[in-house]
Amino acid sequence: MGPLGRQIGRYIDEKNEIQTVAAVDINKDLKEKDFGEFINGKASNVFIENTVDNALQKLSKKPDVAIITTVSDIRKLESQIEDVAKHGISIVSTCEELSYPWEENPKISERIDAICKKYNIACLGTGVNPGFLMDYLPAVLSSVCKNIESIKVERIQDASPRRVPFQQKIGAGLDLEAFKKKELTGTLRHVGLKESVYFLAQSIGVKLDEVTEDLKPVIAEENINVTSMNIKKGNARGVEQISHGYVNGTSKIEMHFKAAIGEPRSFDRITIKGVPSFVSEIDSGINGDIATCAITINSVKSVLKATPGLHTMATIAVPGYIN
Structure with a gap:
């Protein structure tokens, strides 16, 4: 629920084809706050939880995808990916080092790829840069x-x-x-x-x-x-x-x-x-904050079509605007 997470939440609230059903942040002061009121002052009946497990317990069906906007360091992201993947939920993350991790972090890349295949989900690192403008x-x-x-x-x-x-x-x-x-x-x-x-x-x-x-x-x-x-x-x-x-x-x-x-x-x-x-x-x-939020949301459909494993923007279907 940092600046990027809140902005993505506001953008999703304006969409017709996608909606937020759960929200997670480790900040204990945010626990059980209404997500909609927190991001834009409008009640949503979605309440922020401190763990993925607690957030999902309140849902009748699991979400299609989780958007993770937490860290830039892939080493810190690995456990967060598994926390989501074990529930069979695909992932889009704004972690910069996840955008093409195979050369700089080969062992972690292999582990994340294995986690995704184990739980039959796809995971993508994207953003405006890295993820689009310079690659x-x-x-x-x-x-x-x-x-x-x-x-x-x-x-x-x-x-x-x-x-x-x-x-x-x-x-x-x-x-x-x-x-x-x-x-x-x-x-x-x-x-x-x-x-x-x-x-x-x-x-x-x-x-x-x-x-x-x-x-x-x-x-x-x-x-x-x-x-x-x-x-x-x-x-x-x-x-x-x-x-x-x-x-x-x-x-x-x-x-x-x-x-x-x-x-x-x-x-x-x-x-x-x-x-x-x-x-x-x-x-x-291109405004980096607007475009990062937009491409993260607009990549959701492509990730849901992707084969299980760790993906880059080159290995998913070409994303397009989500209404």
């Missing part, structure tokens, strides 16, 4: 190419309108010493950039020799005041990450991610060099 979308665009030399994907965004946890995740407002300390703990970064590189490489049939990732703060050149925080000149206003996938010492795939408060122009751009070569750009970019 799935360029993979789809590559399908019109006769040959591909390289692909560069750029996501540059002004983080001012994003949810506060996202702003904190990119280090906005931190002095450079605090930024570095948080970076070393692995908690300050856009999670999923390498996963996007591996996803795209798999999609275009490229076996990478090496994948690198570099991270640095984006520095405020003047004081910045936004609703969520005040950033002093010289402090970090966000993060810039660049990841390369190499073949024989040549960069075949480049991912450039930059998210910072006060960024002057937002855009999503895919540059493919090959036959044909072309550039596809989304001016102003």
Whole structure:
């Protein structure tokens, strides 16, 4: 029931083809609160429980799918997946590391896949990024190419309108010493950039020799005041990450991610060099919070059609808008 979970709940409430029948959060203060009143002030007769088991005990039939919006770390997600899967309920999760976990977390991927097959359910990790803009979308665009030399994907965004946890995740407002300390703990970064590189490489049939990732703060050149925080000149206003996938010492795939408060122009751009070569750009970019919630919901039908096991966006039926 964090910001993302609440927003997804509000979006589902507007839908005709899908509805929320149970809600779970480990926060004991939320136990037995009306879910609808909690997310948008409208009574729903769905009450938040602290465990999946307790939530399902109150239902006459099990849900078709569970949406898990809890963590970015696949290691923390594994037990949560089993808590749901053992009831025979398929899963869509916004966990970034689940979007293409086979290279970075192969053993956990195998265990999650085995759990899904044991309980005859499908599980998908998705979101706007990773899950769409920097991996799935360029993979789809590559399908019109006769040959591909390289692909560069750029996501540059002004983080001012994003949810506060996202702003904190990119280090906005931190002095450079605090930024570095948080970076070393692995908690300050856009999670999923390498996963996007591996996803795209798999999609275009490229076996990478090496994948690198570099991270640095984006520095405020003047004081910045936004609703969520005040950033002093010289402090970090966000993060810039660049990841390369190499073949024989040549960069075949480049991912450039930059998210910072006060960024002057937002855009999503895919540059493919090959036959044909072309550039596809989304001016102003896609709002990450809106799109993450939307694609999570819109993937539900595809997951319900999928075979048992752990899936990526490349192995499910193409999602479409759910009314």
